[in-house]
Amino acid sequence: MKILVSGGTGYIGSHTVVELIRAGHEVVIFDNLYNSKEITLDYIKNITGVYPKFYKADMLIPEEMEPIFKENSFDAVIHFAGLKAVGESVKLPLKYYENNITGTINLCKLMDKYGCKKIIFSSSATVYGSPESCPITEDFPLSTTNPYGTTKLFLERILSDLTVPDPEWKVILLRYFNPIGADESGLIGESPNGIPNNLMPYIMQVALGKLPELGVFGDDYDTPDGTGVRDYIHVTDLALGHVAALGRIDKTEGVDIYNLGTGIGYSVLDIVKAFEKANNIEIPYSIKPRRPGDIAMCYANPAKAKEELGWEAKFDLERMCKDSWRFAETTLKNA
Numbered sequence: 001m002k003i004l005v006s007g008g009t010g011y012i013g014s015h016t017v018v019e020l021i022r023a024g025h026e027v028v029i030f031d032n033l034y035n036s037k038e039i040t041l042d043y044i045k046n047i048t049g050v051y052p053k054f055y056k057a058d059m060l061i062p063e064e065m066e067p068i069f070k071e072n073s074f075d076a077v078i079h080f081a082g083l084k085a086v087g088e089s090v091k092l093p094l095k096y097y098e099n100n101i102t103g104t105i106n107l108c109k110l111m112d113k114y115g116c117k118k119i120i121f122s123s124s125a126t127v128y129g130s131p132e133s134c135p136i137t138e139d140f141p142l143s144t145t146n147p148y149g150t151t152k153l154f155l156e157r158i159l160s161d162l163t164v165p166d167p168e169w170k171v172i173l174l175r176y177f178n179p180i181g182a183d184e185s186g187l188i189g190e191s192p193n194g195i196p197n198n199l200m201p202y203i204m205q206v207a208l209g210k211l212p213e214l215g216v217f218g219d220d221y222d223t224p225d226g227t228g229v230r231d232y233i234h235v236t237d238l239a240l241g242h243v244a245a246l247g248r249i250d251k252t253e254g255v256d257i258y259n260l261g262t263g264i265g266y267s268v269l270d271i272v273k274a275f276e277k278a279n280n281i282e283i284p285y286s287i288k289p290r291r292p293g294d295i296a297m298c299y300a301n302p303a304k305a306k307e308e309l310g311w312e313a314k315f316d317l318e319r320m321c322k323d324s325w326r327f328a329e330t331t332l333k334n335a
């Protein structure tokens with residue numbers, strides 16, 4: 001199939017492009033390079049042998065977007081492009097609502113105009129808010145605690161509404177849990193600007209000696225060791241989840257929703273210990289107060305994706321830690 005990947009030079013997008021190419025799909029990428037770099041295309045070529053067609057285009061600027069659809073005919077769109085920093089979204093809500101929501105509406109208008117009505121959308125476990133229990137199934141109640149999360153919830157709704165008057169629209173909403181790790185080449189991975197907010201990128205900076213220690217946000221949660229529990233999933237497994245979803249999208253009637261997680265919850269201290277063991281590097285840490293807005297526990301029931309998409313995560317925590325570190329050593333060290 002010929003697939004348009006929005007945000008395809010970003011962290012999850014680039015890994016998905018690699019797996020799409022490996023699976024024999026033709027890929028076209030657009031990205032405004034706000035949070036990624038064009039050199040990622042060279043890395044994709046190194047990994048796959050294919051340099052994907054690329055448009056530097058902003059979803060908010062329809063004139064930059066229209067040529068992509070004029071010059072190509074797509075079977076489906078995989079839509080990663082968006083802003084994703086939770087804390088920033090609280091400070092700059094309009095920026096998030098405009099970029100993520102207006103941007104997606106612009107994209108969908110062009111899809112409609114050019115007759116490409118199949119979309120796989122990057123949603124997030126954040127739409128489950130503070131879940132009453134774990135593991136979480138797709139029918140759990142939805143709520144959000146920050147503007148970023150609200151953009152995901154609204155977009156799930158907007159995309160679902162498209163399918164009501166026009167059955168040609170087929171929408172798959174993928175709710176990701178916590179992606180970490182990197183392609184085994186060590187060439188592509190997550191490299192946030194400035195001091196990282198997320199756990200694994202922060203651990204990487206400590207391991208590289210660029211930050212002195214990890215702050216563990218709370219050790220008094222109602223979890224086995226008191227620290228927060230999450231469902232960490234290897235980004236390559238996540239990428240393969242998109243390939244599986246694409247393989248089934250023709251069967252989708254209206255909207256299908258899938259959790260993409262491993263189904264296993266690990267605590268912050270589990271991650272620290274696993275990283276230390278996998279890479280033989282000590283991660284100094286100290287306990288800090290809880291981070292506002294954090295929840296105690298969040299992990300998936302991924303059974304629906306297994307049953308309907310034939311997909312399940314296969315990489316374990318040791319592999320996630322090794323691959324994260326390989327990317328940091330290969331590529332992040334000099335960044």
Ligand code: NAD
Nearest residue numbers: 007010011012032033034035036058059081082084122124
């Ligand atoms: P990322 O920032 O690495 O990738 C997003 C890409 O979108 C970037 O390359 C950025 O330049 C591009 N982009 C942003 N606004 C754009 C615009 N207006 N026009 C064109 N391109 C634009 O983020 P990621 O971690 O790869 O996340 C991909 C998607 O998955 C996002 O929608 C994110 O919200 C979602 N998601 C991420 C996580 C996570 O923990 N990383 C978890 C759940 C969901």
Ligand code: WQD
Nearest residue numbers: 086124126197198199202215216217228229230268291294
């Ligand atoms: C994981 C655990 C922290 C940093 C976020 C978004 C969510 C989704 C994924 C996009 C928590 C603890 C962290 C640190 C720590 N993104 N931690 N010290 O918060 O589960 O999810 O990314 O959709 O929407 O909210 O991920 O990696 O920030 O935190 O102790 O320096 O690590 O308290 O328990 P989170 P995270």
